[in-house]
Amino acid sequence: MADTKAGLNHATARRSIATKHPQLWVLGLLMATWVFTFGRLVLLRQNRFGSFSLDMAIFDQATWLISRMGGLFMSIRGLHFFGHHFNLGLFLLAPFYWLGAGANFLNIVMVLSMALAAIPIYLLARDRLDSGWLAVGLAAAYLLHPSLQFMAWELFHPEPMAIIGLFFAWYFARRERWLWYGVSLAYAVCWKEDVALAALVIGLVLVIRKQWTPGLWTVGLAALYFFIANSWLIPTFSGAGESFYNNLFGTLGNSPTDVLINSAKHPTEFTRRVLAPDAASFYWKMTLPFAFVPLAAPLALGVGLPQALIDVLSAVGFTRVITYHYAALPLVGLTLGAVEGVAFLGRRPLHRRILVGAIVACSLTATVIWGPSPIGHEYRKGWWPLWADPARQAKAAAVRDMAGKDHISATYNLAPHLSHRRYIYSYPNPFISDSWAVNGEHLPDPNIVHWLVLDRALLDGRNVALFDRLVSDGEFEIVSDDAGIVVAHRVQHGNRVDPESFGTSP
Numbered sequence: 001m002a003d004t005k006a007g008l009n010h011a012t013a014r015r016s017i018a019t020k021h022p023q024l025w026v027l028g029l030l031m032a033t034w035v036f037t038f039g040r041l042v043l044l045r046q047n048r049f050g051s052f053s054l055d056m057a058i059f060d061q062a063t064w065l066i067s068r069m070g071g072l073f074m075s076i077r078g079l080h081f082f083g084h085h086f087n088l089g090l091f092l093l094a095p096f097y098w099l100g101a102g103a104n105f106l107n108i109v110m111v112l113s114m115a116l117a118a119i120p121i122y123l124l125a126r127d128r129l130d131s132g133w134l135a136v137g138l139a140a141a142y143l144l145h146p147s148l149q150f151m152a153w154e155l156f157h158p159e160p161m162a163i164i165g166l167f168f169a170w171y172f173a174r175r176e177r178w179l180w181y182g183v184s185l186a187y188a189v190c191w192k193e194d195v196a197l198a199a200l201v202i203g204l205v206l207v208i209r210k211q212w213t214p215g216l217w218t219v220g221l222a223a224l225y226f227f228i229a230n231s232w233l234i235p236t237f238s239g240a241g242e243s244f245y246n247n248l249f250g251t252l253g254n255s256p257t258d259v260l261i262n263s264a265k266h267p268t269e270f271t272r273r274v275l276a277p278d279a280a281s282f283y284w285k286m287t288l289p290f291a292f293v294p295l296a297a298p299l300a301l302g303v304g305l306p307q308a309l310i311d312v313l314s315a316v317g318f319t320r321v322i323t324y325h326y327a328a329l330p331l332v333g334l335t336l337g338a339v340e341g342v343a344f345l346g347r348r349p350l351h352r353r354i355l356v357g358a359i360v361a362c363s364l365t366a367t368v369i370w371g372p373s374p375i376g377h378e379y380r381k382g383w384w385p386l387w388a389d390p391a392r393q394a395k396a397a398a399v400r401d402m403a404g405k406d407h408i409s410a411t412y413n414l415a416p417h418l419s420h421r422r423y424i425y426s427y428p429n430p431f432i433s434d435s436w437a438v439n440g441e442h443l444p445d446p447n448i449v450h451w452l453v454l455d456r457a458l459l460d461g462r463n464v465a466l467f468d469r470l471v472s473d474g475e476f477e478i479v480s481d482d483a484g485i486v487v488a489h490r491v492q493h494g495n496r497v498d499p500e501s502f503g504t505s506p
Contacts, residue, residue, distance in 0.1 A: 012316040023132040029300040033114045038152040042107040048385035053412040053426035061419040067097035078436035083238035085160045086229045089191040106156035120167035121244045128343040137356040141363035146371035158191040159328035193229035195304035196222045225311040240438035250315035282320040289366035291358040294337025304333025393482035407450040431497045
């Protein structure tokens with residue numbers, strides 16, 4: 001009888017929640033739909049060999065190495081784990097590798113994390129706008145943003161994992177729940193050193209609000225962490241005395257300090273990059289989905305400003321497009337800015353409803369025009385491997401044949417399926433330096449490679465010439481060649497390769 005009463009009470013409580021807070025069910029449905037949609041797609045991309053050495057194999061090998069509690073040199077990238085980035089969050093995921101987790105686990109965890117980040121946005125918006133339904137609308141706008149969807153397409157990266165921590169940190173700061181604020185911020189920063197810049201801005205916002213103690217502590221610790229990681233630890237562990245990404249800023253310098261100083265000394269160069277056409281396109285595509293409302297909340301928008309400046313000041317174009325993880329922290333600032341912007345502009349309930357309606361309409365339009373989701377215009381443009389690959393079985397067979405083997409060099413589409421070993425290289429490494437270490441230094445003796453696993457469709461220029469020479473010289477013997485997927489085994493040692501003999505084309 002007691003069990004029956006308890007069951008009835010439980011069922012009554014659930015019906016009560018559903019009746020009083022139906023928006024929670026809608027929010028849950030939105031998140032579940034997002035997870036199902038992009039969870040299926042990321043698994044499809046990985047399982048159909050659509051992932052790459054850079055960066056899927058990097059993070060998979062790094063997490064596997066951590067789980068083995070041995071050396072942390074990532075042969076796939078030619079850098080020590082702490083010489084690449086300070087991705088301490090991977091230590092949280094490494095125990096799952098004891099149970100057999102791998103790349104698909106990382107991808108699904110990231111998709112779940114990005115979807116769950118809608119919860120703090122809902123909570124923040126509910127408090128700031130005094131409306132659960134408007135909060136659901138803003139959470140939906142976040143999930144509809146095309147850059148978030150492209151981050152799922154790019155597969156696992158640490159920056160999207162930090163989004164939920166930064167959202168919760170802002171929410172708990174608003175409620176002055178400082179313990180949970182600190183936990184949330186520490187969780188966010190553990191994923192990558194650059195997140196400390198977003199944390200620093202949050203600290204400055206608290207100082208501006210005269211919340212001196214948490215604000216100053218946040219500013220001080222975030223600045224210290226960023227300085228130690230970027231100016232000391234990463235250059236030290238890189239083996240070259242500098243960070244590999246220092247070269248991204250061209251004439252503006254090779255460190256954050258240099259970039260700031262040279263931007264002040266050469267304002268024309270600074271403005272040229274900030275106002276460049278590709279930078280303007282980046283601003284437009286990031287801000288339009290929120291109907292430009294975040295511009296009314298500069299403090300919240302500032303959370304993403306440091307990374308946004310890094311993106312547009314770099315000398316390479318891939319940092320200022322919505323398709324890569326470089327947009328993650330700017331998206332945080334824009335999403336928080338959308339909530340705070342509606343709270344600032346929407347003095348009356350009707351105004352808030354109009355603003356949120358405009359944001360939802362713009363985000364839906366943006367996801368259709370620019371997004372890679374099934375309702376997006378880009379869905380069938382080749383981002384996802386939606387069509388059958390005639391070489392898929394041959395690729396899977398080659399990967400299975402490497403079970404229990406080590407010392408492999410593989411093309412970039414096969415390496416992410418072979419990264420649970422200490423000596424896996426992204427071909428043409430270690431024969432010829434290609435995205436290796438900081439400046440290609442410390443390339444190991446190529447005789448360390450015992451196996452080649454290559455997709456002929458990806459070989460051209462110097463890379464196909466290198467393979468032909470390795471076989472013709474008798475260093476490697478072809479074991480199998482099926483549907484253009486070649487497995488070759490070393491049969492004798494060779495001499496170091498002279499890259500000049502193969503030209504410069506990859």
